[in-house]
Amino acid sequence: MDFTIPENTQSMMRAIRDFIQHEVYPLEREFLNTSFRDMLPLLVEKREKAKAMGLWAPHLPAELGGQGLSLLEFAHVSEELGRSPLGHYVCNCQAPDVGNMEILMLHGTDEQKERYLAPLIAGEMRSCFSMTEPGYPGSNPTWMGATAVKDGNDYVINGEKWFTTAADGAAFTIVMAITNPEADRYLQASMVIVPAGSPGFKLVRNTSVMGETGSDYASHAEVTFDNCRVPQSNLLGPEGAGFVIAQERLGPGRIHHCMRWIGICERAFDLMCGWAATRQVAPGRTLGSRQIARTWIAESRAEINAARLMVLQAAWKIDQAGSSAARNEISLIKFYVAGVLQRVLDRAIQAHGGMGVTDNLPLAYWYRFERAARIYDGTDEVHKLAVARRILRGYGDT
Numbered sequence: 001m002d003f004t005i006p007e008n009t010q011s012m013m014r015a016i017r018d019f020i021q022h023e024v025y026p027l028e029r030e031f032l033n034t035s036f037r038d039m040l041p042l043l044v045e046k047r048e049k050a051k052a053m054g055l056w057a058p059h060l061p062a063e064l065g066g067q068g069l070s071l072l073e074f075a076h077v078s079e080e081l082g083r084s085p086l087g088h089y090v091c092n093c094q095a096p097d098v099g100n101m102e103i104l105m106l107h108g109t110d111e112q113k114e115r116y117l118a119p120l121i122a123g124e125m126r127s128c129f130s131m132t133e134p135g136y137p138g139s140n141p142t143w144m145g146a147t148a149v150k151d152g153n154d155y156v157i158n159g160e161k162w163f164t165t166a167a168d169g170a171a172f173t174i175v176m177a178i179t180n181p182e183a184d185r186y187l188q189a190s191m192v193i194v195p196a197g198s199p200g201f202k203l204v205r206n207t208s209v210m211g212e213t214g215s216d217y218a219s220h221a222e223v224t225f226d227n228c229r230v231p232q233s234n235l236l237g238p239e240g241a242g243f244v245i246a247q248e249r250l251g252p253g254r255i256h257h258c259m260r261w262i263g264i265c266e267r268a269f270d271l272m273c274g275w276a277a278t279r280q281v282a283p284g285r286t287l288g289s290r291q292i293a294r295t296w297i298a299e300s301r302a303e304i305n306a307a308r309l310m311v312l313q314a315a316w317k318i319d320q321a322g323s324s325a326a327r328n329e330i331s332l333i334k335f336y337v338a339g340v341l342q343r344v345l346d347r348a349i350q351a352h353g354g355m356g357v358t359d360n361l362p363l364a365y366w367y368r369f370e371r372a373a374r375i376y377d378g379t380d381e382v383h384k385l386a387v388a389r390r391i392l393r394g395y396g397d398t
């Protein structure tokens with residue numbers, strides 16, 4: 001494969017790096033020490049700037065108001081945005097909206113596109129995705145308790161979900177529920193759009209995660225559907241295709257996450273090197289913190305470079321042959337890059353000493369919240385076992 005970055009992507013990457021450094025880094029101190037909701041007016045301002053600069057929704061086709069990048073090109077851009085915890089949000093390509101935009105674009109009816117996709121793209125509303133349930137292992141998403149039963153022209157939905165990221169303030173959720181219990185287990189569930197005000201839909205609470213309850217976009221909610229009624233026209237895609245659509249959503253979604261994590265690694269690396277190069281060492285010490293940090297710097301550089309090449313190769317394969325052909329590559333990057341992220345963050349924190357665990361820098365924030373990188377969108381173990389199973393099939397294992 002050719003790793004040359006097209007000139008138009010390079011120029012967008014430069015523009016984004018400049019925008020993030022000058023417009024977004026200055027917001028971080030406030031972001032790390034206040035609630036997301038309180039920051040919304042400032043973020044709206046930055047979003048308008050991003051739009052005016054042609055940095056809005058880089059993952060979407062130009063005719064829909066995006067920048068028309070391929071997955072491989074967006075991977076590069078996502079790395080630049082990932083250097084700040086606010087980068088993807090200010091350019092309207094943050095999870096879970098980015099995945100919801102993609103499935104609405106591919107499977108939405110004209111009415112659904114007008115009512116849900118267009119305002120999402122414009123940044124006028126946010127959305128969320130409700131699949132995981134407290135009573136069932138999310139690692140096996142085909143197994144769930146939520147049901148959507150037809151009644152007249154409606155679906156009546158019952159069930160409990162948790163870890164519905166960004167439900168607080170979202171205009172709608174896309175819920176996965178069983179519609180065809182007799183079908184093959186991969187064809188039992190459907191995706192249904194549930195507007196936030198629907199009768200029977202309730203946000204029970206924002207769950208405290210790593211000591212923070214969060215608010216608005218930066219939150220993870222428990223939600224319930226208690227005889228929640230929505231019109232059957234809210235079905236997204238064919239009935240029974242929920243799992244297949246979710247898989248489609250997760251392939252490119254893992255590239256987005258991995259490149260965002262590499263952006264985080266690069267920022268942590270910059271901070272670690274800046275600190276290691278300039279921090280005073282006590283006179284007379286032969287092995288001060290600056291020397292020790294050198295091994296962390298070399299190890300981190302090697303791991304980040306390797307991780308980036310793996311992700312770009314996976315993105316290239318998805319662009320060439322589709323998500324299904326790239327299943328192994330997607331699983332490999334999902335657990336490998338999540339591990340690199342954690343090791344690099346840990347070293348950067350250690351290099352900074354006490355400063356590393358304060359919220360003066362984004363390192364501690366990422367250390368808390370990106371621990372979940374090894375859990376969401378498929379746990380490490382599930383990806384490792386899936387890859388090994390497919391590899392061993394080639395050696396005759398049944």
Ligand SMILES: Cc1cc2nc3c(=O)[nH]c(=O)nc-3n(C[C@H](O)[C@H](O)[C@H](O)COP(=O)(O)OP(=O)(O)OC[C@H]3O[C@@H](n4cnc5c(N)ncnc54)[C@H](O)[C@@H]3O)c2cc1C
Pocket residue numbers: 096129130131132136137138139140162163164165220372375376377378379380381382385
């Ligand atoms: C921060 C965060 C945000 C999230 N956002 C969303 C969201 O927006 N929407 C949503 O629907 N969900 C979301 N999730 C949920 C996420 O997808 C699940 O947590 C994930 O799929 C794991 O499921 P679980 O938590 O039920 O763990 P389990 O599936 O119970 O797994 C527990 C442990 O058992 C292991 N295990 C389970 N099954 C196997 C197996 N077959 N083989 C080997 N090991 C196994 C796992 O690897 C893990 O170590 C989010 C989670 C987090 C932490």
